Amino acid sequence: STLPAVAEELLREIKKAFQESSHVPDDLLLGLKFIFGPSAVPALDLVDQRSVTRVRSPSGRILYQVLGSSGKLYTCYSSCHFCTCPAFGFSVLQKSESLLCKHILAVYLSQALGACQELAVSEEQLTNILLAEEEDEG
Amino acid sequence: LCRGGLAERLCRLQNRERSAISFWRHQCISDDKTPSDKSGVLIVKVLEIFEECTIQVAICQQLELQSPVMLSHEDAVISAEEPILKVLFTRETAAHLKSRPQDVIHIYPPWQKLLLQNADVPVIMNTYFSQKVLLSEHSEAREKTYGLTKMLIRKNIISLAQTFRLDDLDDKLHQEPSDNQVACAPQIPNKGDSKQHPLALSAVNDSLLEMVESQGAVGWREVQVRVVIQRVYCLPAREGYRSHTQGNKPLCATPVTNSDPPNVRLCLLVQDAYGMFSEVQLQSLSSTDGIELYCRRWEGKSCCLAGMKILQRTTRGRALGLFSLIDSLWPPVVPLKVPGQSQDSEMMTTNLPPPSFCYILTVQSGEIHVEVDEEEQISNLYQPPAVHGLKEILQIDGCNKRCSFWAQVLYRRLQTKHSVPIDQRDILLFVTDSTLQNVVHGIPRVVAVSVTALCVLSMEIGEALSAGSRLVFFKDALWGNGRIICVERTVLLLQKPLLCSAAGADLSELTGPVRLDELDSTTQANSICALRGTVVGVNESTAFSWPTCDRCGNGKLELCPQDRELLYCNQCSEVVTTPVLKMQLEVFLSCPSRSQSTVKVKVWHEISVALFVLFTMLLFLQTYEVQSVLGKEVGLLNCYVHSITSHPNCVVLEEIVLL
Secondary structure (H helix, E strand, O other): OOHHHHHHHHHHHHHHHHHHHOOOOHHHHHHHHHHHHHHHHHHHHHHHOOOEEEEEOOOOOEEEEEEOOOOOEEEEEOOOOOEOOHHHHHHHHHOOOOOOOHHHHHHHHHHHHOOOEEEEOOHHHHHHHHHHHHHHHO | OOOOOHHHHHHHHHHHHHHHHHHHHHHHHHHOOOOOOOOOOEEEEEEEEEEEOOEEEEEEEEEEEOOOOOOOHHHHHOOOOOOEEEEEEOHHHHHHHOOOOOOEEEEOOOOEEEOOOOOOOOEEEOOOOEEEEOOOHHHHHHHHHHOOOOOOOEEEOOOOOOOOOOOOOOHHHOOOHHHOOOOOOOOOOOOOOOOOOOOOOOOEEOOHHHHHHOOOOOOHHHOEEEEEEEEEEEEEOOOOOOOOOOOOOOOOOOOOOOOOOOOEEEEEEEEOOOOOEEEEEEEEEOOOOOHHHHHHHHOOOEEEEEOEEEEEEEEOOOOHHHHHHHHHOOOOOOOEOOOOOOOOOOOEOOOOOOOOEEEEEEEOOOOOOEEEOOOOOOOOOOOOOEEOOHHHHHOOOOOOEEEEEEEEEEEEEEOOOOOOOHHHOOEEEEEEOHHHHOOOOOOOOOEEEEEOOOOOOOHHHHHHHHHOOEEEEEEEEEEEOOEEEEOOOOEEEOOOOOOOEEOOOOOOOOOOOOOOOEOOOOOOOOOEEEEEEEEEEEEEEEEEEEEEOOOOOOOOOEEOOOOOOOEEEOOOOEEEOOOEEEEEEEEEEEOHHHOOOEEEEEEEEEEEHHHHHHHHHHHHHOOOOHHHHOOOEEEEEEEEEEEEEOOOOEEEEEEOOOO
């Protein structure tokens, strides 16, 4: 498959450009739009609003929580592409129309731009966050 | 959308792009021929098509590229014959093109080329301005028939397990979280002497930015960065520079830094091989002793940082003090590495703009990973403080410039605002050096240096300043608006630093006695000067005398509770057996150097108790009768100027004793 490698390289370029000049050039932003389509602008908006939090536990487990525009908190995994938002379930899982939802894209962009908020929690708290998602869907 | 944010920017760019696309398409249709501008057009022949998500991927053979060539240097790697490209089209463009294998597509700029890390085939993106070119009449007919039959295009399903790695570090660090090692027990800091690494630390990196970016990612704690320590200083802790004042400490000449533990943190200003700066806040110090030692041992040396936590990313506009120090270290004295290129490639120094942002790092509590190579020699990147004479500094153009100098401290004055606790008050130091003393005219002989409460003074300095006139090295003081001030990150040292670039002769030695400027029309308030004149009046109501403690100078002695004949000093907590008698008198002088002003001087004298008896006799007999004082010539007095007013034209001074 081609697209994931392209997306990854684009995100790396963004990170590199930002590191060198604290600025993301226009052509990379347009590249985001080209690859990710309608998710690009909402994802950038989430980054602008510092909506992404990296949650880590002492053992090194990580997950991401993204504060959506509706005020709802979505959880994104770090070990695979997964998000608890409905758009992910529909566009990515069901229709395979998108690589990512806007929340996962926001996670990557926040990583690239150093815009992640950090939260350290205990093992128990992290487990609860993961289990809580299951309960909601169940 | 956030104003000025990335989303807003992309929106604007996208709108512009959409307009350009629709205009271009319209132009293609209306002209019914290909657009005239042929430069930068990529011509490809489609070999194979498949879909991934909504992007259509076309494996193509590049036919030619019309000039002017917009190639990057990587293009040289692609073989001239049959170069293969992966061209991506959005769903909309693909629907418009209706490409099939063997079709020839013209892709007009602006298109983008992306080179993937582990692949030879370059990827072409932003292909909005694409057009299918029909080569012959047969094709046109074929095109019409094809339009009726739907072509089946393979669709690749992308695995969710394929995540994106944004780091450039070795793959061995990209492990699943469950494989990650649990961090070891906290290390006790050992002033950098210990060379043991209980943590499995990764290879040493030389980029601070990489370390910052790897925060939170798997293996971030093990990332080590090698940096050069440019400056060592103390900062007051964020909670405020508090001390524990007890009871009613009298407000008099106590040592500036009292014995209570100050709340300060040892900090390093470090720079990496790419020129980026970072301020690293280390542990809180229980006492300010040893700052001088840290400076001597650590400045200029390389060190390895690991397990740092980002406290803040600050910018020039928000941290003027920090950036004035960074500016004094810019431009760098050796070529810097350029990110993204191999070590051997050309380095850059010329015309680099000074940094606009800086990360403030701190150590994880309990774990300190700052290993200083004290035995190693001074790094080439290190810029020692540039020492100048005070005369040169007074002539510096500009504001907020850091400067370093040696000076003799002549007099010390504590700010008298009673609402502020003693140890948070500004101190005014009057200093001079040979460059000021040896001038004839136009430049003051003595300069006032204001030491704010934010400048952390070590115990040694405090004691030295109380004891007597001392040569002090002011490192990284701030010059601006005609004043020298010592703020955060300024360090006062007693010993000459090992390395400093001095401009010219040794400025520390003063030949001959110190001279102050004489009182004249240019004298300002809060300065010191010398004056001479004739006594023209005495303010009798202000004349009085009082005993002071001979050990600490405390002027508020009390009667001893046990024996009411004796005096007690509650600062020293001891009986004062031989108090020093201070006498104070205000006299009005007529000074020829400033004849228009009324000059009022508070003069005072100290005499030991042994002479007290004799003097009392003299008092009653003669000397302080107003008549006998009038007309008396007062010799060169050293004074502190309290205030100068123009209406009425009056100068109020106080006689002082230089250190």
